[in-house]
Amino acid sequence: MSLFGHKNNIDQPKTQGELIYDAQNRTKRMFTTNVAISWIILLLFLFFLFSGLTITLGGYTFKTIHLDTVFIQENLSFIASGIGVTIGISLLSILLATVLALLAALGRLSKIPPVYALSTFYVSLIRGTPLYLQIFFFFLALPQLGIILTGLYAGVLALGLNYGAYMSEIFRAGLSSVGKGQREAALAIGMTPSQMMRRVVLPQALRFALPPTGNEFIAMLKDSALVSATGFVHELMWRATRVGRAQFHNLEALIIAAVFYWIMTLIFTSLQSRLEAHMARGDR
Amino acid sequence: MNPIIKISHLDKYFGKLHVLKDVSLELVPKEVCCLIGRSGSGKSTLLRCINFLEEPSAGIIEVDGLEVHVEVKGKQRRQLVHDLRLKTGMVFQEFNLFPHLSVIENVIEGPITVNNMDKTKAIEIAEMNLERVGMLGKRDEYPNRLSGGQKQRVAIARALAMGPKVMLFDEPTSALDPELIGEVLTVMKKLAEEGTTMLVVTHEMGFAQEVADRIIVLADGQIIEQGRPDQLFSNPQDKRTQALLERYHN
Numbered sequence A: 001m002s003l004f005g006h007k008n009n010i011d012q013p014k015t016q017g018e019l020i021y022d023a024q025n026r027t028k029r030m031f032t033t034n035v036a037i038s039w040i041i042l043l044l045f046l047f048f049l050f051s052g053l054t055i056t057l058g059g060y061t062f063k064t065i066h067l068d069t070v071f072i073q074e075n076l077s078f079i080a081s082g083i084g085v086t087i088g089i090s091l092l093s094i095l096l097a098t099v100l101a102l103l104a105a106l107g108r109l110s111k112i113p114p115v116y117a118l119s120t121f122y123v124s125l126i127r128g129t130p131l132y133l134q135i136f137f138f139f140l141a142l143p144q145l146g147i148i149l150t151g152l153y154a155g156v157l158a159l160g161l162n163y164g165a166y167m168s169e170i171f172r173a174g175l176s177s178v179g180k181g182q183r184e185a186a187l188a189i190g191m192t193p194s195q196m197m198r199r200v201v202l203p204q205a206l207r208f209a210l211p212p213t214g215n216e217f218i219a220m221l222k223d224s225a226l227v228s229a230t231g232f233v234h235e236l237m238w239r240a241t242r243v244g245r246a247q248f249h250n251l252e253a254l255i256i257a258a259v260f261y262w263i264m265t266l267i268f269t270s271l272q273s274r275l276e277a278h279m280a281r282g283d284r
Numbered sequence B: 001m002n003p004i005i006k007i008s009h010l011d012k013y014f015g016k017l018h019v020l021k022d023v024s025l026e027l028v029p030k031e032v033c034c035l036i037g038r039s040g041s042g043k044s045t046l047l048r049c050i051n052f053l054e055e056p057s058a059g060i061i062e063v064d065g066l067e068v069h070v071e072v073k074g075k076q077r078r079q080l081v082h083d084l085r086l087k088t089g090m091v092f093q094e095f096n097l098f099p100h101l102s103v104i105e106n107v108i109e110g111p112i113t114v115n116n117m118d119k120t121k122a123i124e125i126a127e128m129n130l131e132r133v134g135m136l137g138k139r140d141e142y143p144n145r146l147s148g149g150q151k152q153r154v155a156i157a158r159a160l161a162m163g164p165k166v167m168l169f170d171e172p173t174s175a176l177d178p179e180l181i182g183e184v185l186t187v188m189k190k191l192a193e194e195g196t197t198m199l200v201v202t203h204e205m206g207f208a209q210e211v212a213d214r215i216i217v218l219a220d221g222q223i224i225e226q227g228r229p230d231q232l233f234s235n236p237q238d239k240r241t242q243a244l245l246e247r248y249h250n
């Protein structure tokens, strides 16, 4: 049977539609390949730019940027040990942000005026002020009122509050993605409104919100660098600026940190798209 | 025989729109009633007032001896409505299965969450009801892997698992592809034969003729005519009933 089919394929000329489909596929594949090649060229160019080589071309001399490899070797592990702290801060902050965002979203859907007001007030206040200011507020301004937070707590609190305000929109969309029919089905089998919320609405809303929350986490990895400004949280950025300033090798130190941030982003983004693909299958 | 459903002087307004006008209706145990009527005549609203998915504006709803006066408010009302919902099972046009739960989880959800039943017992009951609707074979599938007809049969099992006294169906086959309607109607017919009290909003006149004990015709929020299927179909009295049946003949 398969032999026969195969033979058929060879004998019969392709239809117009098949030819167009093939051509489109070829164009698509060629585009992807060319993009990949260009990426590699750009990366090589970047390496070259920081290679420290001197090139003479037709009488002109080009000097590429020289990086101190000894400094890099000596400080790489010191900076790298900030990765765990960066991920840790981001996880704690995203956890706090998720809780706040969910509460804010529920408040936003509430019919009780003070609750609705509290939710919109929180979101407006946080969105209306810079994250950098919020971090300093918790770290520097609160002590004046006798509340002293460590750099870590101040940072997590500020990042969590800040991201919570922005993420409330995600959870609002998640909650309203659960249709009226779902609520009615839950009520019809005798669930109370709170059982309906816990057993039917929230599980679906959270599922909906999981992939975008992953995106926020990836953004958080980089915004967590702001916490270094408190001077007391030994994450990636703090470590890079510390050794960079002390030995006047900021260029090398920041490049190391940048590479780490970039790699983390690439890894988590790929995990994220896998998660998204898994959720899209929708059988769980 | 005492009625198992007794609706007395039910009125329903949506804003200024008077959708149900002084409707009274009784079903005796094991009776199968089909509710027919033009689109917008108030069929869904009548059904949904019985389990308070819609708030009636006036009247009394009584199911299996539990009387709920619309005027009662507050905590007492919430308790009554809750008990009323336990006595009624509802099947929706759009199935409304819980997509995050597997077939068996959909069916044990009510008994476990609402009735605090222990899981082994709930699974036993769920499996029995899935068997009744011929869906036990798909017990671990997720709803999005099922056809419309299969979804609706699971939705019926989910309602049955709560052990309701009456079953309410709101156009259970209207969202289905024609070739899937039969399997759902077969299940409903079987339930009717087992003695389930059923109130069914439907456009399936063949089903109504074959299975119903009584046909009720609703027009503009009022019951305009009712009777045994053979009588009503062969000799409709009201002009609006005639016009309605006319459409199904073509």
Ligand SMILES: Nc1ncnc2c1ncn2[C@@H]1O[C@H](COP(=O)(O)OP(=O)(O)OP(=O)(O)O)[C@@H](O)[C@H]1O
Binding pocket: B014, B017, B019, B037, B038, B039, B040, B041, B042, B043, B044, B045, B046
């Ligand atoms: N939530 C609502 N708010 C306002 N009006 C409504 C609402 N639900 C229904 N109505 C109106 O009430 C009337 C009766 O609606 P209902 O859904 O009960 O009709 P139906 O007989 O079930 O029609 P169909 O065969 O189309 O399902 C219609 O005029 C409808 O527009």
Ligand SMILES: [Mg+2]
Binding pocket: B043, B044, B045, B171
């Ligand atoms: Mg309807």
